[in-house]
Amino acid sequence: MSSIARNIASYYWVRNMQVFMTKPHLKAVGLTIAALPFLGCSEPNEAPRVKLPVVIDGSQITPVTTNLGYDVELESVHVVVEDVVFTVAGEIHTKSFFEHISDAVIPPVFAHPGHYQGGEITGELPGIFNINWLENDGDELGTATLIEGNYSAANFTFGRGSKVQSNADLVGHTAVLTGRATKENHVVSFHITIDSPEGRELVGAPFEATINSQTKGTLGLRFSVEDPLEGDTLFDDVDFHDFDFDDDNSIIITPNREESEDVYNIIRRRFQTHDHFNVHLSE
Amino acid sequence: MEQRALSKTASTTLLTARDISAAPHRNAEEVLRQVPGVTLVQHGSEGKGHQFFIRGFDAIHGADFELTIDGIPINEWSNIHAQGYIDLGFIIPEVLQGVVVTKGPFTLPQGAFAMAGSADYRMGIPFEDRGFRAAYTLGTTNRHRLLASYTPSDGDGQTFAAVEGTHDDGFGESRNLNRITFNGRASLLKLGRSNLSVTALAGYSEFELPGTLRNDDVEEEFVDFYGTYDPLMNGRSTRGLAVVNYEWKKDTDSFELAGYGGYRRLDLLENFTGFLIDPDNGDRRDQFQETVSFGAQATHHLGLVESLTLHSGIGIRGDVFSQTETNVGLSLEKIEARRELTGLQMIIHGIAGFRWSPLDNLEADVGSRLDLVRVNVENALADGTTGEGTNIVVSPRATVMWHPAVLWRLFAAYGRGFRPPEARAYSGFEPDRMGIGDDLFMGGEPQTTVADAFEIGTRWDPSEWIGFSLAAFATFIERESIFDHVSGTNLELNGTRRLGGELVLYSNPLHWLSLSADLTMVDARFVESGNQVPLAPWLVSGIRAIATHNSGFRGGLRMLVVAPRPLPHGAKGATLLMTDATLGYHWRWLRVDLELENLLNLELREGEYHYTSNWRQGQPASQIPVLHTSAGPPLNARLTVGVVF
Numbered sequence: 001m002s003s004i005a006r007n008i009a010s011y012y013w014v015r016n017m018q019v020f021m022t023k024p025h026l027k028a029v030g031l032t033i034a035a036l037p038f039l040g041c042s043e044p045n046e047a048p049r050v051k052l053p054v055v056i057d058g059s060q061i062t063p064v065t066t067n068l069g070y071d072v073e074l075e076s077v078h079v080v081v082e083d084v085v086f087t088v089a090g091e092i093h094t095k096s097f098f099e100h101i102s103d104a105v106i107p108p109v110f111a112h113p114g115h116y117q118g119g120e121i122t123g124e125l126p127g128i129f130n131i132n133w134l135e136n137d138g139d140e141l142g143t144a145t146l147i148e149g150n151y152s153a154a155n156f157t158f159g160r161g162s163k164v165q166s167n168a169d170l171v172g173h174t175a176v177l178t179g180r181a182t183k184e185n186h187v188v189s190f191h192i193t194i195d196s197p198e199g200r201e202l203v204g205a206p207f208e209a210t211i212n213s214q215t216k217g218t219l220g221l222r223f224s225v226e227d228p229l230e231g232d233t234l235f236d237d238v239d240f241h242d243f244d245f246d247d248d249n250s251i252i253i254t255p256n257r258e259e260s261e262d263v264y265n266i267i268r269r270r271f272q273t274h275d276h277f278n279v280h281l282s283e
Numbered sequence: 284m285e286q287r288a289l290s291k292t293a294s295t296t297l298l299t300a301r302d303i304s305a306a307p308h309r310n311a312e313e314v315l316r317q318v319p320g321v322t323l324v325q326h327g328s329e330g331k332g333h334q335f336f337i338r339g340f341d342a343i344h345g346a347d348f349e350l351t352i353d354g355i356p357i358n359e360w361s362n363i364h365a366q367g368y369i370d371l372g373f374i375i376p377e378v379l380q381g382v383v384v385t386k387g388p389f390t391l392p393q394g395a396f397a398m399a400g401s402a403d404y405r406m407g408i409p410f411e412d413r414g415f416r417a418a419y420t421l422g423t424t425n426r427h428r429l430l431a432s433y434t435p436s437d438g439d440g441q442t443f444a445a446v447e448g449t450h451d452d453g454f455g456e457s458r459n460l461n462r463i464t465f466n467g468r469a470s471l472l473k474l475g476r477s478n479l480s481v482t483a484l485a486g487y488s489e490f491e492l493p494g495t496l497r498n499d500d501v502e503e504e505f506v507d508f509y510g511t512y513d514p515l516m517n518g519r520s521t522r523g524l525a526v527v528n529y530e531w532k533k534d535t536d537s538f539e540l541a542g543y544g545g546y547r548r549l550d551l552l553e554n555f556t557g558f559l560i561d562p563d564n565g566d567r568r569d570q571f572q573e574t575v576s577f578g579a580q581a582t583h584h585l586g587l588v589e590s591l592t593l594h595s596g597i598g599i600r601g602d603v604f605s606q607t608e609t610n611v612g613l614s615l616e617k618i619e620a621r622r623e624l625t626g627l628q629m630i631i632h633g634i635a636g637f638r639w640s641p642l643d644n645l646e647a648d649v650g651s652r653l654d655l656v657r658v659n660v661e662n663a664l665a666d667g668t669t670g671e672g673t674n675i676v677v678s679p680r681a682t683v684m685w686h687p688a689v690l691w692r693l694f695a696a697y698g699r700g701f702r703p704p705e706a707r708a709y710s711g712f713e714p715d716r717m718g719i720g721d722d723l724f725m726g727g728e729p730q731t732t733v734a735d736a737f738e739i740g741t742r743w744d745p746s747e748w749i750g751f752s753l754a755a756f757a758t759f760i761e762r763e764s765i766f767d768h769v770s771g772t773n774l775e776l777n778g779t780r781r782l783g784g785e786l787v788l789y790s791n792p793l794h795w796l797s798l799s800a801d802l803t804m805v806d807a808r809f810v811e812s813g814n815q816v817p818l819a820p821w822l823v824s825g826i827r828a829i830a831t832h833n834s835g836f837r838g839g840l841r842m843l844v845v846a847p848r849p850l851p852h853g854a855k856g857a858t859l860l861m862t863d864a865t866l867g868y869h870w871r872w873l874r875v876d877l878e879l880e881n882l883l884n885l886e887l888r889e890g891e892y893h894y895t896s897n898w899r900q901g902q903p904a905s906q907i908p909v910l911h912t913s914a915g916p917p918l919n920a921r922l923t924v925g926v927v928f
Contacts, residue, residue, distance in 0.1 A: 042847055044498065044891060044910050047854040085906050088852075121895065121906040122852055145907060147852045150812070 047122075047147045050211050054084065054125050054144050057220025057280060058137035064226045066181075067236040074179035077133035077223055078170050080159035084221065086123030086144065086207055086279070089152035121155070122147040123211070128159055130170065133223050144219060146211050154207040154221075154279045158196035158272065169193070174200075175271065181240040186249075188240045193254040194268050202272060207279035217283035227275040234270050238263050292389050292682055293694040293740020294320070294754040294785050298382040300409030305829040305839030307863045307878035307921070309451075311374035315402060316861075317827065318384045319787050320803035322820050322845055326890040326913035328458040329451065330490025330518055331551070332370040334890065338386055338756060339781035339807025340399035341818040345369035346702060347734075349397035352404045353482070355526055355543050356578070356600055358396045360628055361706035363572040363606040364551055367396045371404075373486025373522040377416075377430060378445045378466045380407035386785070387736040387756060388700025391594060391634045391650050391680050392582070398700035398734035399758075406468065406482070408432060408440035411869070411927075418874065418925030424458075426451040426921055441480070442470050454916050455493065455509025457516060462488035478530045485523040492516040492553055495892060498910040505898070508886055509914050512898045513554050513567070515615070521548040524576075535586025545576040552611070557898035564612035565900070568621075574604040582634070590641060594650060596634035603627050604706070626660030626706050636680070644686035651679040656703040656731060662710045670709035674731045676701045690745055694754070696738045704729035704764060730764035730775070740785075749790045756805075757782050778810040795832040801825050815849040818892070822846035837876075839865040848891060852908055856891035861915065874925035880916050887915030 063073040123146030131141070161170030169176045175194040180187055206229075209215075226233045243251040243260050253260045253267065270276065296318045303314050312333050315321050322336040335342040342348040345367035350357045352374065362368035385393065386400040393401045408416075414436035420428035432445035444467040451460045464486040472479040493511040500506050524545040531538045549572045556566040580598030587593060608622035636650015656674040661667055678699040685693045708729035740754030763776040783805030790798045802824045807816035815821070828840040841863045848856035862883050867876035881887060890913035897904030 042858040044847070044850075044857040044888065044912075045855040046498075046910055047850075047852040047893065047908070049907075083906075120852070120908060122908060124906045126903065126905070147907060149852060 048213055050146050050148060050213060050215055051143050052146060052211070052215065052217065052219050052281075054141045054219045054221055054279075056131055056133060056136050056139050056141065057222045057282075058133040059220070060222045060224035060226075060228070060278075061133055062225070064233045064235075066233050066238065068183075068239055070181040070183045070235065070238070070240055072179060072181045072225065072233070072235050074134070074177060074225060076135065076176070076178045077131075078161075078167065078177075079131050079133070079175040079223065080161050080170065080173075081129045081131055081221075082157040082159040083127065084125040084129075084141075084144070084154060084156040084279075085121045086146055086151050087121050087153045087155065088149045122149055123151065128162075130161060131221070140218075141221065148212045149210075151207050151209045151211060153203070153274070154205045154277075155201060155203045156205075158200045158202060160195070160198075181235070181238075183241065186241065188244055189250045190240060191250075191252045192264075192267060193252075194264075194271055195255045196268070196272060200272060202274055202277060204274040205277040205279060206274070207281075209279075209281040211281075215281070215283070217281055220280045220282055222278050222280055224276055224278070228278070230275070232275075234267065234276055236270075237266055291684065291694070292385065292387065292696045292738055292754070293692075293742055293752050294386045294738060294756070294787075296382075296384040296386070298384070300380050301829065301831060303376060303379055303382070304409075304876075305831075305837070305865055306827070306841045307865060307880050308376055311371040311376045311379065311404065312369065314376060314379065314382060315384070316843065317825075317841065318382075318402075319801035319825060320386060320785050320823055321384065321400075322823055322843075324890040324913070325915070326495055326892075327492045327518070327553075328453055328490050329460045330372060330462065330488045330520055331492060332365075332368055335369070335399075336819050337399045338758065338783060338803070339805035339816055339819045339821070340758075341816065342399050343367075345396060347396060347399040347700075349393060349395065349401040350404070351394075351401065352484070352524075353406055353526070353528070354392065354403065354580070355524070355541065356394055359547060359572070359574065360395065360602060360630075360703065361604065361606070361626075362549065362574075363570040363608055363622065364549065366705045367702070368549075370520055370522065370549070372462060372488050372520055373464055373466075373484050373524070374404065374406075375430070375432075375445045375447045375464050375466045377412065377418075377432060377447075378406055378408060378443060379404055380409055380440060381405045386754075387696065387698060387738050387758070388678065388734065389680055389682050389696040389698040389736065389738065390648070391596070391636050391652055393680075393698070393700065394600075394632060394652075395630055395654065395701060395703055398702055398732070398736075398760075406443075406466070408434040408443045408445075410440065413438065413440055414928050416874075416925060416927045418923050420921050420923040422451065422921035423919045424452050424454050428921075428923075430925070441468060443468055453491070454919060455507070455511075455914060457491040457493040457511040457514050459491045460488060461490070462486065476531050476533050478528075480528050480530075482526040482528065483524075484526075486521070488518075488520045490518050490520075492518055492551070493913070494553060494555060495890065495911040495913045497896060497898065498912055500898060501912070508912075509917065512557060515567075516553050518549070518551045518553075520550075522546070535584070535589075535592060537584045538581070539583075540579070540581045542579040543577070545574075547572065547574040547576065552615075555894075556896040558900045559895055559897040559904050561610065561618070562897075562900065562904070564610070564618050567611045567613075567615075569607075569609045569611050571607045571609075572604065573606070574602045576600070576602045580632075590639060592638040594634065594636045594638065594648075597632065599629060599631045601627065601629040620664060622707070623663035624660055624707060624710055625663070626658065626709075628658045628706050629656075630703065631655045631657075645684070647681070647683045649681045651677060653677050654701065654703075658704070658706050658709050658729075660706050660709050665710070668710075672704070672709045672729055674703065674729070676703075676731045676733060678733070690743065692742045694738070694740045694742070696736075698736050700734045700736065702732045704731065708764075730762070732760065732762070732764045734758050734760045748792045749788070751789065752785075752787045754785045756784070776809075777812065779807065779816055780810055781805055781807040781816070783807075795830055797827075797829045799825075799827045817849055817851040820845045820848050835869045837865070837867045837869065839863075850891060850893040850910070852893055854893040854908075854910055857888045859887060859889065859915075860885060861887060872926050872928055874923070874927060876923040876925075878921040878923070879918070880920075881918045884918035886917075888912045889915030 125144040174196040177192040324334040344365035359368040388397040418430040428449040434443040468482040526543040554567045578600035582596035605625040610618040680698040682696040736758040738756040742752040744750035758781040785803045787801040843861040845859035892911040
């Protein structure tokens, strides 16, 4: 161990260290090293969030003409909606607007914490909402929280009306639509009840908006009878007169009713797609 | 695979055995922390592979970063946990003579996954450790490690046998590790210019996994910074690899043929989201992968004239694999099978190029490689539905080096790197979708992702005591093909571009002292939106000092700074400052080494993420992403005492 002591006390070492410390570049290195610990103090920053009210927007519930020539006018639209969420398209490459909407159905990826590719939920309005689109047009559903970003779509879950919160027609059901269908001066009133399976999600309702800290206004949750992109309607292929079995100019379409099963399925399938719902930012 | 070292770019990094021993490392992957511009993150524990970041890429577990051992590919192409998975738990760091890191896909031998770069580990016992070596390590985390190695003391270190056994409780909770590893190489035949050798590598480990933690839960003391939500998360890793290598050299001509076979088994039980997806049973997920790998590759260098050498090569790599992913419940009972896939995947490649030195001070390597990707899979969850596909990618590569002066070199490089689709992309797996119109985007065909990279740079060594390298680089990806694991669709991400520079200063002011400082900046963005590529560091800087004195004293100091990382959705990470040191004394046959990690004892946010989770069972979950962290080690020490005869 005597060699250790000799080396520690070695004049050679001291001499070399003196020379070494006089080099200008090493002073710079020393200063940088001294500064490094201060860089270690920063804290992470959460993504900026924006609060915006969500309102019922019935402005797109307008009379339409179906492919069978019926002029259809809705008189009431009651729907039970749960947990509205808003998604960003992220960086997914899209070639058409249709793809753009559909890409938003891609659910969030939890396979790996480092995985990121867009399509994620970054905004939400949790809760159960009984929405009467025409009577309560403009009413506020609540305040949504959204991370700043370019939004492309909204999702929600179809619920069932409860005794506490819903009118009698809607109890136990997802939606009730009433209105009139007219063809060649023959008017038929209709009352349609729709039941969605438990947990049925509607994914990809268009919501094109850039949300940042400067964004003011309201998010309008819309229902439309006509698909604004393709022009087809919720009631295409529905021949209302065929279901007026007792010729009283009034028809009822409900689940589990054998004589109207086919038309019920047509309407329900269309109703549960994102073609007839959208969210609009009114600034 | 000597060509890898010869085709240098301005930013090529060569780690020597001295570099490797001068910085703390728990395993062979952590050696790469010394490479300028490379950032490693451990979001599991020591037994799990790292997450790699390099030049604006989030290479995850190796999807964009190729790793080879003496030229043999190590990335697990279609690992169930992550594509290109790298796990070097079966490599003993003391059996490394060096690592060559090429940043960017610029040289012909660089194969699949080298879009951001490659690391080639060179095995062998370093000079000063030759003979019989035994060492015992005791760590403050109740780490106990035994190492024994042997190589002829008068040899070149290429014939060796080494065995290592480790137990470590790890820091914090759920980081327990037990591992045993064997590495060996023997020269079977050495005749004249020929050498035939066989290499055997094997490792087995069992480990716990802490997962990632929500920052708000840590702030509310719902969970400790070094804690875990789920103490049952764990993993088991087995890997074995046998390589037979034949080399023949004569003047400027050489031929090398390598054949290899391997076995891999990985079992991971993890949960990153708590009770978000399944509020009743939780989101635990058991991933299992079993792979039998095989491959062969041959390279030939033919010196036509003094100034021109032809390079050619062919090779094949393949995997026969099975993989499953299962959701398991609170009592580890099976809830749902999410993946059950078997298959065969192969890449066949051909290489052709030349090295031309028209002037004494000018050297160019030009060529191209062609890779043919073939995948056949059978999906047991879809009634045995089969899928198959073939992709071809041509990757031109070129590097030029010019010496305008003796101590000054200029470099230019271009190359195309690629990432093959993972096997699941061919599986035809389609989960249920609800409420979606007829215009549903069903995803595209699996595509090979390619990256075109450019680099120019210089190295200047005006004196023995100082020098620097400077490189400017650019990488462009027109479209990135990915397989979305949840929706089961093949998607394309928008194009990205990465522009950056790397500066490395190095100095040897004394014959026993080496200093270096480096800075890498990169602006990585999606072209269309202008958004930053999330998670990838934009600024990484390091300072390193290595002292190896003839008296036997040695030491190392390393400081690594990663600037706040851009996270998804506009969130931003914290600065990461890692400060490590080594101190040792080697006297004749005695070795005493001390490793210190996190000298400043900072709460290191090694991995930072932004996604949704819910760990409070029974409470309503927000769907909005929040910050998550995986903790780096607090201050800890490891003391190794060893002997070399």
